[in-house]
Amino acid sequence: MNNYELMVIFTPVLSEEDFKAAQKKYADFIVENGGTTGHSNPWGLKSLAYPIEKKTTGIYWVLEYEAPSDLNEKMKIQILRDEQVMRHMITRLDKYAVEYNYKKRTGGFHTTEKTPA
Amino acid sequence: MAKNEIKYLTAIKQEKPKKKFCRFKKYGIKYVDYKDIEFLKKFINEQGKMLPRRLSGNSLKYQRKVSDAVKKARQMALLPYVTDLLK
Numbered sequence: 061m062n063n064y065e066l067m068v069i070f071t072p073v074l075s076e077e078d079f080k081a082a083q084k085k086y087a088d089f090i091v092e093n094g095g096t097t098g099h100s101n102p103w104g105l106k107s108l109a110y111p112i113e114k115k116t117t118g119i120y121w122v123l124e125y126e127a128p129s130d131l132n133e134k135m136k137i138q139i140l141r142d143e144q145v146m147r148h149m150i151t152r153l154d155k156y157a158v159e160y161n162y163k164k165r166t167g168g169f170h171t172t173e174k175t176p177a
Numbered sequence: 178m179a180k181n182e183i184k185y186l187t188a189i190k191q192e193k194p195k196k197k198f199c200r201f202k203k204y205g206i207k208y209v210d211y212k213d214i215e216f217l218k219k220f221i222n223e224q225g226k227m228l229p230r231r232l233s234g235n236s237l238k239y240q241r242k243v244s245d246a247v248k249k250a251r252q253m254a255l256l257p258y259v260t261d262l263l264k
Contacts, residue, residue: 067212067253108254118254122212149253156207164210 061095061126063153065161068139069118069146072105079119082144087123089135095127099165112146124153124161197234201242209242211249214256221247225260 070082079102087097103120112118132150139148153161200206210216220228220235220243227247230240250256 069253109251109257109260110254112254147253149249151211151249154208157210160208160210 061128063098063124063126063158064132065151065153065157066123066125066135066148067151068121068123068148069108069112070121070144071113071146072115072117072119074119074144078144079121082142083121083123086135086138087125089138090125090127090131093127093131093134095125095131098124098126099161100124115146118146199234199236199239201239202236206239209239209246211246211253212255214250217243217247217250217256221256223260223262225257 066086068086070079074082083100083102087100090097101122103122105117106120107117108115136148136150139145151157201209220233222228227244230237233240233243235243247256251258
């Protein structure tokens with residue numbers, strides 16, 4: 061079992077219900093395949109730094125989860141088939157990353173405050 | 178005119194430039210988050226290129242982590258690949 065983080069950019073034409081349904085679909089997929097989902101963070105509509113598929117905005121969604129290592133390949137197939145997804149990325153989280161995410165969630169610190177430019 | 182010329186017997190002391198340091202080591206940051214764009218912007222120039230270690234002062238270990246984070250942020254369209262006047 062490893063800790064992962066999934067970030068997905070959905071197309072901006074998605075409605076609120078579709079967005080929720082898509083989130084649920086992938087969260088359920090992880091649970092069905094022997095993983096556990098952690099914190100889910102829908103960022104919502106955000107402008108992109110450069111156009112993707114001729115669109116200038118996208119709906120971001122970040123999900124942390126714990127899963128066996130063979131799950132990601134299976135999920136990748138599902139995501140690539142999905143027309144609503146413009147781009148996705150799965151990151152493996154090490155122990156420092158898990159700690160960082162937890163602290164950030166609970167408001168333990170802000171990285172920008174800690175490091176004066 | 179020659180009278181006004183100032184001559185020193187010993188070289189004047191110039192202020193030493195401040196020693197650079199690795200901010201990750203100093204503040205004990207163990208993980209570089211690719212989602213924290215404002216933080217990553219400190220390590221890139223106006224064109225969106227990464228600053229060298231010579232300027233940022235990062236240790237090699239953390240420079241590598243920063244570069245991974247910047248590249249991830251670029252993939253997910255959080256940071257631009259090429260631009261002008263980013264800051």
